[in-house]
Amino acid sequence: MSLEVSDLRIEIGGRPVVDGVSFVVPDGARVGIIGESGSGKSLTALAILGLLPDGVRASGSVRWNGREILGLPDRELARLRGDDIGMVFQEPRTALNPIRTVGRQIGESVRIHERVSRREALVRAVAEAERVALPDPERIVSRYPHQLSGGQRQRVAIAMALACRPRLLIADEPTTALDVTIQAGVLALLRTFVQDAGMSLVFITHDLAVLAQVATHAVVLEKGRVVEQGGVADLLRAPSSPVTQALLRDATATLWHPERSHPSISDAVAVAVDDAPTLAPARGSSLDAAVAGGDDTAPPPGPAEPDATDPERTP
Template identity: 80%
Template sequence: MTLEVEGLVVRIDGRTLVDGVSFAVPDGARLGLIGESGSGKSLTALAVLGLLPDGATAHGSIRWNGRELIGLPDRELARLRGDEIGMVFQEPQTALNPIRTVGRQIAESVRIHHDVGRAEARRVAVSEARRVRLPDPESLVRRYPHQLSGGQRQRVAIAMALACEPRLLIADEPTTALDVTIQAEILELLRGLVSDAGMSLVFITHDLAVLSQVATHGVVLEHGRVVEDGPVSRLLTAPAHPVTQGLLRDATATLWSPPAPTAGPESGATT
């Protein structure tokens, strides 16, 4: 299945925040939307899912496997979300329901789209928890979000998005709130899951170094417009637009920044 976005325009309260964005994600492709805060990358993803905020309007064309999504009734869009297109949001702490066990939340999409019973839903929840490498999944699915670490909550969010085996996964800065070590683990997990399932990926980030670890093609946005697109390998080695060049400088600075000083005599620590 292919996602085709053509001439997408998103307006909120008369302001144009996404202006003529176009890209395509063929079946099995891994594409990144990259740009600074306010560039329109998250709004583009929300438009694909039909989840734009109140007061926002979308124009242009968004086709999923040839089917036009703009103007599609909410009920029909809801059938696609979770079942054919999965979404991992930026902050799992707010995406997860604090008063429901993580197992129920992982299985919710399956129960909605495939009408399975409780026993089968629990089996799916445990299976998906194991798939995203959560420890002791049989026990963990009975816990609540506040009982998990940040990295574990993000794995739960990924499990929720994948429970119905979607053909496209949209991940909106899923590692931003995590420390570097956990971030690397989540990126490795996503890369492996997408590859193993043969699904397509749209990965949203402001970090070119992160993008290089999960996507093969990048679309660079600034103020709601595409300013450059191409293979990630070229964006890393020969960026043409000043925005991309700035993103590369930021990524290089991150990769080569010196480690923080450790406690000890040289840092002035006392015992």
């Protein structure tokens, strides 16, 4: 299934903020949309799924598997989200419900699209938590978002987005809010899922060094317009637009090799990340308690769970 965006225009108060953006994401392709803050990349992603705020108008064409989806009624878009297209937002703390356990939230993402019982959904939630390499998944699903680390919350958001096995994943700056020491694990997780499932990926970022780790093709935006697009390796070797050159300078600063007197572009092309962390064994079931009791009351206080790759975690 392919995504085709043609002449997408987005206006806020009559002022164009995205102006004629066009690109194609073939089945199984990994495409990055990159640009500086205010370039329109996140608005483009929101328009694809019909999630633009009130008062923001979109026109043009967005076709999914040949079907026009721009302007679809909310009910039809709701079926599309999760079943066909999943989305991971930049800040999981705001994307997750603070008064529901993460297991309940993962399970609800399944129940919206599949006819399963609450208990079956929680069993699936444990499986999805394990799939995204959350430690001790049966315990994690009984926790509330504030009791998890930032990296763990983002893994929960990824589990929710992938629970119904969509064919396309849109990830909007999914590692920007994370410490650099745990970004690599989340990027590796996304890359593994996309490659293993053969799904398509639209990855939104302002960081060319990050994009090089997950995407093979890039669309560069500046002030709402496409200024360059092509293979990521080609853009790294020979960027033609000033904005891409500026993004490359930022990326090479990140990828500076201390033994060399200049940045290595080949490092950026071939940058790799470690595999997702090994799963910790479960230490006991909390499913029965979760099924028996509601979790819509105020969550209990408690410290965040230490991230498996967080250098500041407590022993």
